[in-house]
Amino acid sequence: MTQHGSGPAGWRAGTSFQEMWRDLLPVGRHPDSRGYRRFAWTGADAECRDWFREQAEARGLVHELDRNGNQWAWLGDPEAGDAVVTGSHLDSVPDGGAFDGPLGVVSSFAALDELLTRGARPTKPLAVVNFGDEEGARFGLACVGSRLTAGRLTAEQAHRLTDGDGVTLPQAMEAAGHDPDAIGADPERLARIGAFVELHVEQGRALDLSGDRVGVASAIWPHGRWRFDFRGEANHAGTTRLTDRRDPMLSYAETVLAARREAQLAGAVATFGKISVEPNGVNAIPSLVRGWLDSRAADQDTLDTVVAGVEKAARAYADAHGVDLDVVRESFTPVVEFDHALRDELARILGRDAELRVPVLGTGAGHDAGILSDRVPTAMLFVRNPTGVSHSPAEHAAEDDCLAGVSALADVLEGLACT
Numbered sequence: 541m542t543q544h545g546s547g548p549a550g551w552r553a554g555t556s557f558q559e560m561w562r563d564l565l566p567v568g569r570h571p572d573s574r575g576y577r578r579f580a581w582t583g584a585d586a587e588c589r590d591w592f593r594e595q596a597e598a599r600g601l602v603h604e605l606d607r608n609g610n611q612w613a614w615l616g617d618p619e620a621g622d623a624v625v626t627g628s629h630l631d632s633v634p635d636g637g638a639f640d641g642p643l644g645v646v647s648s649f650a651a652l653d654e655l656l657t658r659g660a661r662p663t664k665p666l667a668v669v670n671f672g673d674e675e676g677a678r679f680g681l682a683c684v685g686s687r688l689t690a691g692r693l694t695a696e697q698a699h700r701l702t703d704g705d706g707v708t709l710p711q712a713m714e715a716a717g718h719d720p721d722a723i724g725a726d727p728e729r730l731a732r733i734g735a736f737v738e739l740h741v742e743q744g745r746a747l748d749l750s751g752d753r754v755g756v757a758s759a760i761w762p763h764g765r766w767r768f769d770f771r772g773e774a775n776h777a778g779t780t781r782l783t784d785r786r787d788p789m790l791s792y793a794e795t796v797l798a799a800r801r802e803a804q805l806a807g808a809v810a811t812f813g814k815i816s817v818e819p820n821g822v823n824a825i826p827s828l829v830r831g832w833l834d835s836r837a838a839d840q841d842t843l844d845t846v847v848a849g850v851e852k853a854a855r856a857y858a859d860a861h862g863v864d865l866d867v868v869r870e871s872f873t874p875v876v877e878f879d880h881a882l883r884d885e886l887a888r889i890l891g892r893d894a895e896l897r898v899p900v901l902g903t904g905a906g907h908d909a910g911i912l913s914d915r916v917p918t919a920m921l922f923v924r925n926p927t928g929v930s931h932s933p934a935e936h937a938a939e940d941d942c943l944a945g946v947s948a949l950a951d952v953l954e955g956l957a958c959t
């Protein structure tokens with residue numbers, strides 16, 4: 541179904557939220573797990589990018605792929621400055637859900653249609669963006685597209701990123717038809733943006749517990765990833781006496797439990813969700829167990845306490861088993877306080893709707909909006925997730941709540957760009 545309505549020159553309404561959602565749903569979905577595998581610069585990623593370009597073109601928006609592989613769909617002159625930008629990402633974690641990322645992109649196109657169909661006339665350029673490689677599922681670093689753009693990841697650093705099969709980021713980009721030598725900071729682009737608003741499915745249950753459909757973000761918790769390398773000695777699983785072993789799996793296993801304990805004590809979160817083992821044989825004692833710790837907390841001191849506690853415990857366990865331990869911090873993002881003026885403006889705009897109560901909440905999840913927040917005024921809207929489950933095929937938001945999110949975003953874009 542195509543919506544009708546007259547709007548700015550060149551623009552025409554696209555398909556509905558529900559139709560866009562249905563179009564995108566099968567892309568990159570694994571038939572067994574039913575989860576999504578939309579990893580950066582793969583075939584599934586390319587299909588998502590094609591979908592984005594088609595949505596832009598169907599609306600008469602100007603599609604642009606920037607030097608870092610982020611996609612933009614412009615209404616109005618990008619060069620005019622003070623643009624109001626909305627969007628999110630389309631890639632996924634391994635076996636991720638349908639909503640994390642795509643809800644923001646689909647809602648952005650739908651919100652644009654809604655506000656223009658209402659008859660609102662933008663006085664500023666508007667854009668929808670799809671940031672590339674947000675989840676970091678393939679190359680181990682989250683928000684590569686926005687980090688590069690913001691100059692928070694250099695081209696040299698990005699060129700060293702390698703996936704689990706030994707493919708480097710430049711090789712993957714090249715295979716997907718993107719020039720890896722073009723990547724790097726893009727301050728001119730950011731200077732043209734007056735506000736960035738990212739809508740995202742909530743990755744927790746705060747809205748469900750408060751009984752609200754939509755919320756505004758206050759801050760993103762500081763968070764990081766640490767790699768723990770436990771090195772022991774490979775040997776025969778049948779003939780090596782227990783007392784003769786230097787088994788790194790044991791110290792790793794104890795460290796996983798320590799992480800849980802430290803996080804619980806501090807009211808934080810800590811997770812070992814990825815592991816690699818060498819030689820990875822059923823009948824071999826491992827020589828190396830490499831585990832990645834992801835930890836987040838409401839403030840820096842708490843996070844430092846948790847990670848220091850986990851590392852201290854890991855060293856004690858490694859010593860006890862004659863195992864060597866290296867801990868490397870692979871990425872870190874400090875606490876992000878969203879722009880207070882923009883946040884207050886969002887609350888004011890959404891406050892006009894007497895039906896909608898919009899609580900302000902913090903989150904433990906990182907987002908492109910957080911990466912950009914010290915370069916551009918940014919804000920986030922969250923849509924209720926009844927179970928709080930995310931990064932899993934069970935991730936869900938009710939259609940009514942998604943549509944309430946679209947309307948809230950349309951209100952925000954109208955308030956920011958049509959005054």
Ligand SMILES: [Zn+2]
Pocket residue numbers: 629640641674740907
């Ligand atoms: Zn996301």
